[in-house]
Amino acid sequence: MPIDLRSDTVTRPTPAMRQAIAHAEVGDDVIDADPTCRRLEERTAEILGKEAAVFMPSGTMTNQVGVRIHCKPGDEFLCEAGCHIYNYEQGAFAQLSGLVARTVEGAAGVLELAQLQGLIRPENDHLVRTRLVCLENTHNRGAGKVFPYEELAEICTWAHEAGLRTHLDGARLWNATAATGISEAMWSQHFDTVSVCFSKGLGAPVGSALAGPKEMIREARRHRKLFGGAMRQDGILAAAALYALENHRSRLIEDHANAQVLATAVTETEGIGLFPADVDTNIVIFRVEPRLGTAAQFVAALKEAGVLSLAIGPQQVRLVTHLDVSREECERAASVLREVAEGLASGKRAATQLEAAY
Numbered sequence: 222m223p224i225d226l227r228s229d230t231v232t233r234p235t236p237a238m239r240q241a242i243a244h245a246e247v248g249d250d251v252i253d254a255d256p257t258c259r260r261l262e263e264r265t266a267e268i269l270g271k272e273a274a275v276f277m278p279s280g281t282m283t284n285q286v287g288v289r290i291h292c293k294p295g296d297e298f299l300c301e302a303g304c305h306i307y308n309y310e311q312g313a314f315a316q317l318s319g320l321v322a323r324t325v326e327g328a329a330g331v332l333e334l335a336q337l338q339g340l341i342r343p344e345n346d347h348l349v350r351t352r353l354v355c356l357e358n359t360h361n362r363g364a365g366k367v368f369p370y371e372e373l374a375e376i377c378t379w380a381h382e383a384g385l386r387t388h389l390d391g392a393r394l395w396n397a398t399a400a401t402g403i404s405e406a407m408w409s410q411h412f413d414t415v416s417v418c419f420s421k422g423l424g425a426p427v428g429s430a431l432a433g434p435k436e437m438i439r440e441a442r443r444h445r446k447l448f449g450g451a452m453r454q455d456g457i458l459a460a461a462a463l464y465a466l467e468n469h470r471s472r473l474i475e476d477h478a479n480a481q482v483l484a485t486a487v488t489e490t491e492g493i494g495l496f497p498a499d500v501d502t503n504i505v506i507f508r509v510e511p512r513l514g515t516a517a518q519f520v521a522a523l524k525e526a527g528v529l530s531l532a533i534g535p536q537q538v539r540l541v542t543h544l545d546v547s548r549e550e551c552e553r554a555a556s557v558l559r560e561v562a563e564g565l566a567s568g569k570r571a572a573t574q575l576e577a578a579y
């Protein structure tokens with residue numbers, strides 16, 4: 222079996238989670254209610270310190286319903302240039318809701334208030350209306366970067382004072398809490414709506430939730446239906462998510478410690494380097510120096526040696542730790558990483574010498 226570090230979404234339900242799924246009490250959640258899904262929604266809202274939450278099949282949907290309920294067609298939201306909502310959801314905000322995004326380049330996904338001040342457009346018939354700020358914590362492209370708490374609070378306070386709404390893409394908010402000890406509710410209090418995923422680090426097979434004030438979540442339910450995300454006996458899925466929520470949050474620190482093993486290997490290996498330089502949580506991104514080849518070649522060599530990774534740019538490779546990889550497997554992956562980099566470097570050296578010989 223290869224060591225699969227492509228994503229924290231590759232986890233399979235644990236035996237205990239499968240038991241929870243098998244015993245889930247269910248009902249038709251479109252006609253009236255599914256009791257297990259209702260419990261998941263209540264528990265999620267409680268953890269996030271919000272009045273209500275609504276379960277959806279994916280984080281893409283919770284994000285898109287989130288931006289949808291805050292904006293009208295022709296409105297604009299501000300977001301960081303590398304964020305998931307802008308880059309990895311097919312521009313659904315434009316396709317489905319007629320919205321415009323204004324991106325601002327952050328440092329590993331982190332924005333400063335000064336970068337946003339002045340971006341709110343004045344009321345004028347020529348202009349779109351600025352309505353919303355979206356932040357991401359932890360930041361996927363930023364190598365699982367935790368948004369600094371004070372900056373985040375400052376941005377949201379400014380946004381609300383300026384009459385904007387705020388949405389958090391918290392697909393990995395659980396990791397931010399595990400890394401900082403700042404509760405999910407503390408982070409969430411600064412946002413009108415918060416999207417969280419159960420299918421990433423928590424290890425559930427399917428599902429996300431959008432949390433916020435009752436009125437907004439009622440509106441979100443309408444749009445979930447519109448987007449095709451209302452589900453029938455979804456307690457089957459909710460049972461897994463609820464199990465994950467209660468049992469898998471506290472272990473995320475193990476994933477973070479395992480990521481450090483990989484990060485150290487990258488730092489100590491010539492020809493590859495952490496980019497961004499800090500690994501806060503469970504995502505490690507590194508740059509492959511062109512003298513070793515491309516990211517795709519590096520990924521292929523890792524695969525050959527039994528480690529699965531993802532090329533996320535021409536020279537960028539991503540590794541993600543999760544529930545289904547142990548410390549020992551991460552240590553093995555770390556040695557493989559060193560060997561592959563060394564192998565590629567000497568292979569290239571040999572090729573260059575060969576060329577020189579002719």
Ligand SMILES: *Cc1c(COP(=O)(O)O)cnc(C)c1O
Nearest residue numbers: 279280281282305357361390392
């Ligand atoms: C994975 C992810 C999502 C949602 O992805 P789905 O595959 O649609 O569940 C949203 N935001 C971030 C930052 C993510 O990493």
